Amino acid sequence: MCDNWFGTNSVNHNLAKEHFLGFDKTEASRKGYGMWRIVSLIIVWYVWKHKNDIIFKNRKCDIQEVFVLVQVKSWTVIRAKYNKVSFTFSNWYLDPLMCMTMTN
Numbered sequence: 001m002c003d004n005w006f007g008t009n010s011v012n013h014n015l016a017k018e019h020f021l022g023f024d025k026t027e028a029s030r031k032g033y034g035m036w037r038i039v040s041l042i043i044v045w046y047v048w049k050h051k052n053d054i055i056f057k058n059r060k061c062d063i064q065e066v067f068v069l070v071q072v073k074s075w076t077v078i079r080a081k082y083n084k085v086s087f088t089f090s091n092w093y094l095d096p097l098m099c100m101t102m103t104n
Contacts, residue, residue, distance in 0.1 A: 031082060032100035038081070039074045039096065046070050071096070 050066050053059040075092050078085065087099040 032103045035074075035078050035082070035100045035103065038077050039070070039100075042074045042077065043070050046073070 046066050046069050050059075050062075054061055071093060074096070075089050078092075082103075085099075085103060087102070092099050
């Protein structure tokens with residue numbers, strides 16, 4: 001599954017702009033949009049880091065680990081940046097898009 005998830009042959013750097021523009025599709029408030037940008041960068045960072053661990057440290061692919069790390073790290077960063085958010089980690093864990101959309 002990881003071969004298909006990460007790709008095995010090459011990375012097309014020309015598509016990077018299109019990739020990041022795809023993260024701009026939320027119906028969130030200004031604060032929610034800022035959270036969406038944080039989450040998108042954290043996703044890219046952890047996928048990149050995990051792929052490097054697979055290649056250079058011979059680790060096994062663990063998509064669930066990446067998913068959990070993204071959830072925890074994004075929650076931590078959002079709580080630090082937006083200390084007055086009204087949703088809990090369990091809300092974030094279950095439905096982060098709803099949390100970003102409902103934020104004023």
